[in-house]
Amino acid sequence: MSAGKERIFRALKDVVQKPGNAICADCQLPEPEWASTTLGIFICLKCSGIHRNIPDVSKIKSLLLDPWEDSQIQYMAQHGNETAKEKYEAFVPMYYYLPTYMDCQVLREQWIRSKYERKDFTEANKPLAYATGYREGFLWKRGRDNGQFLNRKFVLSEADGILKYFAKNDAKEPKAVIKVDNINATFQPTKIGNPNGLQITYLKDNSTRSIFVYHEEGKEIVDWFNAIRAVQFHYLKVAFPGASDYELKHKLTRNFLKEGYMEKTGPKQTEGFKKRWFTLDHRRLMYYKDPLWKPISSINDKPQTS
C-alpha cells in the first residue's frame, strides 16, 4: 500500500471507530464495511445492496475496496451514524417495527426506504399510511385446503379493534373476525414461499389459528404489518394506562422464539416417533403436521388443572 493510500485508510479507520459507526446504521450488524457517501453513514454489505437500488439518495462505497478522497472522509467524519439517526429517525412511531440483521429482506428494505427515500420520520406528525387506524385492501391468502393463494379483501379497524377478511369480494359477512389484541404477526418468507410472506396467528376458541398472506408490493405488506402494530399499540395504551410506551412496545407482535422440526412420540410411548413442526411463540409451544398446517396441539406454560 502506498503512503498516501495508507494515510487515507487510517483516516477512514479513525472515523469508523467513532461511537455509533461501529455498527450498521440500518440493521445494527457489527463492523460495517460499506458507507453511503451521500448520507454519511456506515452500513453492512446487505444494507449496501438495498442502498444501491436508491441511487437518487444514496451513493455506496466500500471502505476496503474503493478509493476515497480526503473530502469524502471529512464528510463521513462530520456526519456518521449518530447524526443520521438524529435526523432520519427523529420521529419513528413507538409501534413501528425496527428491523435488525436477523430480519428478512422486505422489512429491512422498507425501513431503509422509509428513512431515506420517503423521509417518513424526519418531521413530527407526517401522515403515514399505517397510522390512520383504518386499513382496507387486498392480500393474497393461502387457501386452507389446496394451498393456493387467493386474493382476499382485508379490513383492519381500530374503532372496532378487529382485523377481518372476506371469502368473496361481494360477501356481506366476513369469513373471519379477529380481535387485534390476540394477533401475532411475523414475516415468514421461506415458509410461505414468497419474499413478502406474512404469518398472522390468533386465538380462536382457545386454539391458535394461522393465516398466511403476502402482497406483491413490499411497502404494502410492511404497511399492513405496522398498521396491525399501531392498532395493537392503541389498544394496549387503553388497557394499561399506567404502562410506559416502552413497556407496551414489547407486547406487540413478536418473532417466534424458535421454530423447526422435532421428532415426537405419543403419550403411550409405544408409538413410533413422528416428524412434527414446532413453534415456540412467547409462552406457547405448538406443533403441526407441517409448517403451513393448523396446529395439532398447543401447550401453554399456565398451570394445568388436570
Ligand SMILES: [Zn+2]
Ligand atoms: Zn445492515
